[in-house]
Structure formats: C-alpha cells, structure tokens
Amino acid sequence: METAVAPVQWVGALDRGHLKMLDQRLLPAEEHWHEMSTYAEVADGIRDMVIRGAPAIGIAAAYGVALAARVLAVEAERDEIEEKLEDVYDHLSKTRPTAVNLFWAIERMKRTVAESSELDAPALVARLFEEAEAIFTEDRDNNLRMGRLGADLLPEGAKVLTHCNTGGLATGGYGTALGIIRAAHAAGKLEHVWVDETRPYLQGARLTAWECMKDEIPCTLITDSMAAHFMKEGEVDAVIVGTDRVVANGDIANKIGTYGLAVLCKHHGIPFYVAAPVSTIDFEAQSGDEIPIEQRSAREVTHIKEQAIAPEGVQVAHPAFDVTPNTLVTAIITEEGVVEAPYRPNLAKLRES
Structure with a gap:
C-alpha cells in the first residue's frame, strides 16, 4: 500500500516554478501548502519545522541549492556561481544540526556543481534541478525496498x-x-x-x-x-x-x-x-x-x-x-x-x- 502524501513538491517549469511545502505544524486540522521560490525561504521552512524528518529535510535542501543557483545564474557570471553557492550551503546547513541527510544532500549538490564545470549557467541550473529530483525519487524507491x-x-x-x-x-x-x-x-x-x-x-x-x-x-x-x-x-x-x-x-x-x-x-x-x-x-x-x-x-x-x-x-x-x-x-x-x-x-x- 502506498500513500499520496509527500511533504515537498516541485511545481512548474525550472525557470519560473517553485517548491511547495506542506505545513506540518497545522496538521491534522488544516492542509496548507507554502510556495517557496528562494533558498532562504526553504531554509526558514526547514528551521521552523514547516517540514521535518531527515529525508524530507535533505530533499528540500537540495531544491534550495537549485533555487539559489537559478537566481545566481541571472545575477552572476558562470565562474562566480560556484563560489557564491558556498554561502548557500552554509546557510542551509545551519537549519537543523542533527539530521545527517541535510549535510549529505548539500554535499551531493556541491559535488554536482564541481563536476559540471563545463556547463554554462542555464545548463548548470537544469543539472542541479535534475539532481534534486533524483534525490527525491531515490528516497521513495529506497523506502519501498x-x-x-x-x-x-x-x-x-x-x-x-x-x-x-x-x-x-x-x-x-x-x-x-x-x-x-x-x-x-x-x-x-x-x-x-x-x-x-x-x-x-x-x-x-x-x-x-x-x-x-x-x-x-x-x-x-x-x-x-x-x-x-x-x-x-x-x-x-x-x-x-x-x-x-x-x-x-x-x-x-x-x-x-x-x-x-x-x-x-x-x-x-x-x-x-x-x-x-x-x-x-x-x-x-x-x-x-x-x-x-x-x-x-x-x-x-x-x-x-x-x-x-x-x-x-x-x-x-x-x-x-x-x-x-x-x-x-x-x-x-x-x-x-x-x-x-x-x-x-x-x-x-x-x-x-
């Protein structure tokens, strides 16, 4: 038996879509979804326990990195993006210190950036969203096993x-x-x-x-x-x-x-x-x-x-x-x-x- 409940969902195209978080603080009385378009909003959602649970935190953090890269791709040159993402990793890593999935997901996204040096900014952003989606899908498949x-x-x-x-x-x-x-x-x-x-x-x-x-x-x-x-x-x-x-x-x-x-x-x-x-x-x-x-x-x-x-x-x-x-x-x-x-x-x- 499976469930349709997933605490984070990506909605829309990569260039203008957003991450949705189910506010677990309001359950079971109310099912309310927050729309998040920046990594800072994602970090706040993790810290304030809009979502919780180690795997879900890792998934959300991965999308947070991708959202940050999307903004940086507009504001910064390609060779500056990797350096500027360091502040993003640091910000996200300080939200919940015990859940190791948070750090695991951030390191995986960091590694993806390092291995994508040949990609231009739009292609890097697409690659990071692809990696975040992979983390999401792999988690569900792993849980089924x-x-x-x-x-x-x-x-x-x-x-x-x-x-x-x-x-x-x-x-x-x-x-x-x-x-x-x-x-x-x-x-x-x-x-x-x-x-x-x-x-x-x-x-x-x-x-x-x-x-x-x-x-x-x-x-x-x-x-x-x-x-x-x-x-x-x-x-x-x-x-x-x-x-x-x-x-x-x-x-x-x-x-x-x-x-x-x-x-x-x-x-x-x-x-x-x-x-x-x-x-x-x-x-x-x-x-x-x-x-x-x-x-x-x-x-x-x-x-x-x-x-x-x-x-x-x-x-x-x-x-x-x-x-x-x-x-x-x-x-x-x-x-x-x-x-x-x-x-x-x-x-x-x-x-x-």
Missing part, C-alpha cells in the same frame, strides 16, 4: 509500536519505519499499530495517526508514558523507529523518547528495529557521543499552539533528540539490507558497496 525488507522481519499478526513520524510526511512520500508498517499492512501481516504521541511536538499524534487513518492502517494513539504498560501486557511484538543519524558503531540519534523505548524493549525482550536509508549513516562519526543534539525552544514544551500548559517562567530543557546505544538495537534496516551486530564492520560494508 526498505519496507519490504522490514516487513519480512515481523511475525504474522504483528502488533507494532512506533515513535514520532517516519512516514510519507518525513520522506519522499512513503516512509522509513512507517514504510515498513505500510508494507506489513499491505502483506496482511499487521494486526495493529501503537502510535506514541511524541511530546512535545506531537508528531505521532498529529502526523503518524493522520497518515495511518488516511491509509486505513489500524492504529491506537497512546501517550509516551503508556508504552511500558502495553509491553508488559504483551500487546507489543516489535518497536520500529526511524533515525536522523546512524554513526559508524551503530549508535542512533532519533526523536527524544526513543532511547527510553529501547531500554523498555530490552527489559521486555521485544525487538527494537531502526529503519534508516544509507544516506542517514554518518560513517565519519565513530560513536553517538559525536552527534550534535539540537536544542529547541522552551515554548514548544510550555505551550500547545497558543495555549500555555505550564507556569509562566518555569525553567525548561528541550533536547529534540536522544542517542540510543547500539547494544539496544536489534537490527538496522536499510534499502541495501538488514544490518545486525557487530555494527561497525557490517555498516562499513554498506559504505564499500
């Missing part, structure tokens, strides 16, 4: 718990962890999905539940603090999460609350699976200690939209991600295959392939 591989790991009648949103809204339109759930549902193997609300931004409640209901996937929304109860009651056969970064030793960074789920799985003897495209693997970082953890605003904790839910002036901590050590990870599911411990040598094989 990942979904099939992950579904094979689940038992018949599986009851799965997932955290945050890892579906079409976080990717090119299918999903990583939620893509596996979609594939299992399509194969008739899935009985039920437990959807963590995912405080404080409520991606599970607002987005994952919305996607599941659109695709008629049976689901139940629970608060984050209920996971242990349902595990104890034998109502969870597996936990499947996505990730914003996998490092060389198999440690993973994902939405805050993921580490706690992994600890609960260890105690209850439940498999803890991580769905990750190869583009989400940071082969340079050697352990989770090297992953930068984004610190977001206190207001996202103290308010739901405009409604205050905490005393004014209270001190707040808001790390957006936590790091789960590899010892708690049952397997990492990629489009190139399922990787199990020992993670360092087995992940390294993906880099070599």
